[in-house]
Amino acid sequence: MSDLPIVNIGICGLGTVGQGVWKHITRSRAKFESRLGARLVLKSASVRDLGKKRSVRVAKSRLTDDPMALATDPKIQIVCELMGGTTLAKDVTLAALRLGKTVISANKALVCEHGPELFAAAREHGGHYFFEASVAGGIPIIKALREGLVANRFRRIYGILNGTCNYILTRMEREGLTYPVILQEAKALGYAEAEESLDVDGWDTAHKASILTHLAHGTWVPTKAMVVEGITQITQADIQHAKESGFAIKLLAVIEQDEKTDEIAVSVAPMLLPRTKVLANVNEVYNGIAVTGDVVGETIYIGRGAGQDATASAVISDIVDAIALLLRGNAALPEPVEHNYPLAKPENLTGRYYLRLDVKDEPGVLAKIATVTSKSKVSIASLDQRPSDQTGAASLILTTHRSNEKAIRSTVNNLRRLSSVLGEPFLLRIASFED
Numbered sequence: 001m002s003d004l005p006i007v008n009i010g011i012c013g014l015g016t017v018g019q020g021v022w023k024h025i026t027r028s029r030a031k032f033e034s035r036l037g038a039r040l041v042l043k044s045a046s047v048r049d050l051g052k053k054r055s056v057r058v059a060k061s062r063l064t065d066d067p068m069a070l071a072t073d074p075k076i077q078i079v080c081e082l083m084g085g086t087t088l089a090k091d092v093t094l095a096a097l098r099l100g101k102t103v104i105s106a107n108k109a110l111v112c113e114h115g116p117e118l119f120a121a122a123r124e125h126g127g128h129y130f131f132e133a134s135v136a137g138g139i140p141i142i143k144a145l146r147e148g149l150v151a152n153r154f155r156r157i158y159g160i161l162n163g164t165c166n167y168i169l170t171r172m173e174r175e176g177l178t179y180p181v182i183l184q185e186a187k188a189l190g191y192a193e194a195e196e197s198l199d200v201d202g203w204d205t206a207h208k209a210s211i212l213t214h215l216a217h218g219t220w221v222p223t224k225a226m227v228v229e230g231i232t233q234i235t236q237a238d239i240q241h242a243k244e245s246g247f248a249i250k251l252l253a254v255i256e257q258d259e260k261t262d263e264i265a266v267s268v269a270p271m272l273l274p275r276t277k278v279l280a281n282v283n284e285v286y287n288g289i290a291v292t293g294d295v296v297g298e299t300i301y302i303g304r305g306a307g308q309d310a311t312a313s314a315v316i317s318d319i320v321d322a323i324a325l326l327l328r329g330n331a332a333l334p335e336p337v338e339h340n341y342p343l344a345k346p347e348n349l350t351g352r353y354y355l356r357l358d359v360k361d362e363p364g365v366l367a368k369i370a371t372v373t374s375k376s377k378v379s380i381a382s383l384d385q386r387p388s389d390q391t392g393a394a395s396l397i398l399t400t401h402r403s404n405e406k407a408i409r410s411t412v413n414n415l416r417r418l419s420s421v422l423g424e425p426f427l428l429r430i431a432s433f434e435d
């Protein structure tokens, strides 16, 4: 029997991520123990169904169906919250933090929606709240922002933060499949959220963008203050047009701070990204994040953004940090300095846009569209007419010169009202990120 100090770990939620953590700690326990000088004990796991068959072997005596009992068990020092959701997960997290425990989470929705309360509970009761797995899966982006890049102010951070959407867009481009078919595969591979709209409508990316914004700038931006658009309206016509024009379509989170006004703008939308950009070539379940710091310049991080093993890698990195802190007396990790930076107004968010419209194939349509765009002072840079699936209709793809969010939204609203425009106009943003 070794005389190393014992650290007891409890895992709430033994699904894709929880089983990954259990598997890798069990496999590599000797390595972690010799590195840390402590015995890691996977003390218990809370599950919904005690009798369910799992890919990891867990003794029955270690299973409970009561996550709150696990979180408040005095023997457990480190609680991993890997259930998801924002109600029970929040209660369990707060209960553990109020007892001075360290909580490790992969739950970006919870960090985004209740971060300030959870951080305060950790501070107040001498515990810690770690969440490396919550953004970009296995990429240590939280560690990079919090520690490696601490010397910098961040003018721009942009990235692919959702593995499911990147997997879907990649397969749509390569194989011409439609998104619902690929989404089923992403689910089977353990990439997708239990509630699929979180992935495909952009909310999961928005949660992650909010966390990155707080780490980079010390300001919490709620998702309702962001432009958030998903990938469900993207068609093969968009993907093929992008490909022919030297772009890839990527669901991007963009976090920018204006150097003069300090205003912060956060948006999540599918964008046309030039192929010359590294992130345009980040495919499948991989995530990529480009971080421009005023001292370091641009740095880029790429890795698997979802899936059992990549996510377990991030959770275990937090567990190891937590144990190191426990053993050497709970020294605090650097936290961002809080700032209430103003949020940018839509007219201050500028860019170029791509618009796809299905229109009646009749004389005078182009003139009507031009009248609408010029009324909002949006100037057209290119126009491409393609046959539409509907008879008597044409598909128009136009790109604009530099405009702004307010003007383009008013253009889209006015175009929608034209009787010659059929269905919903579809808008994409064209990324530049040049300066």
Ligand SMILES: NC(=O)C1=CN([C@@H]2O[C@H](COP(=O)(O)OP(=O)(O)OC[C@H]3O[C@@H](n4cnc5c(N)ncnc54)[C@H](O)[C@@H]3O)[C@@H](O)[C@H]2O)C=CC1
Residues within 6 Å of the ligand: 012, 013, 014, 015, 016, 017, 018, 046, 047, 048, 049, 065, 067, 082, 083, 084, 085, 088, 106, 107, 108, 133, 134, 137, 190, 191, 192, 193, 194, 305, 306, 307, 308, 311
């Ligand atoms: N799957 C992935 O690639 C990634 C997931 N995450 C996050 O990790 C968390 C877990 O995700 P997954 O493992 O994919 O989900 P999952 O659905 O596979 O696993 C969640 C597990 O928690 C259990 N659970 C839920 N409510 C419970 C309760 N009341 N009592 C006991 N157990 C309960 C469920 O039965 C399920 O087994 C979520 O917050 C997710 O957003 C983060 C990064 C990547």
Ligand SMILES: N[C@@H](CC=O)C(=O)O
Residues within 6 Å of the ligand: 134, 136, 137, 161, 162, 163, 164, 165, 191, 192, 193, 199, 204, 305, 306, 307
């Ligand atoms: N559903 C998420 C899981 C990781 O955060 C994703 O696909 O990125």
Ligand code: NA
Residues within 6 Å of the ligand: 132, 133, 134, 135, 136, 137, 138, 139, 140, 141, 142, 314
């Ligand atoms: Na991460």
